[in-house]
């Protein structure tokens with residue numbers, strides 16, 4: 803059950819304490835794209851996110867987009883943000899996580915994933931033993947495949963809440 807619980811839970815990518823992550827030895831930040839950085843149906847990249855990524859890179863982090871979405875969408879945003887990206891990641895499977903870490907020479911203990919979904923980002927990250935950071939989704943609307951995941955996420959969240967392991971809106975880091 804704990805593999806569904808994030809290490810950190812914050813309202814958005816803008817409220818995460820990145821300095822604390824750095825002090826704890828995190829050097830590589832994997833960002834989910836849809837509903838984490840941009841609304842899943844948004845086609846224009848937000849300037850605010852680019853500014854965040856610039857400041858994170860200046861702090862000494864490697865910033866990488868790790869998304870389950872197709873190449874055409876992921877590449878467009880990543881190019882604007884000027885960060886490397888991996889598309890069609892099939893999170894929660896470990897395959898792409900492992901590739902990202904080995905390509906970029908990071909250990910799991912130096913890496914964190916920031917995402918909006920328990921069933922993909924948090925589960926996938928916990929399986930890899932990297933730091934998992936859940937944020938609230940940017941928008942209410944999801945792509946079809948995510949709608950399916952949200953159904954299971956809802957059930958899982960209910961179980962976690964009953965066991966007092968996690969509850970929506972109670973942020974922690």
Ligand SMILES: [Mg+2]
Nearest residue numbers: 834836837918
């Ligand atoms: Mg997402």
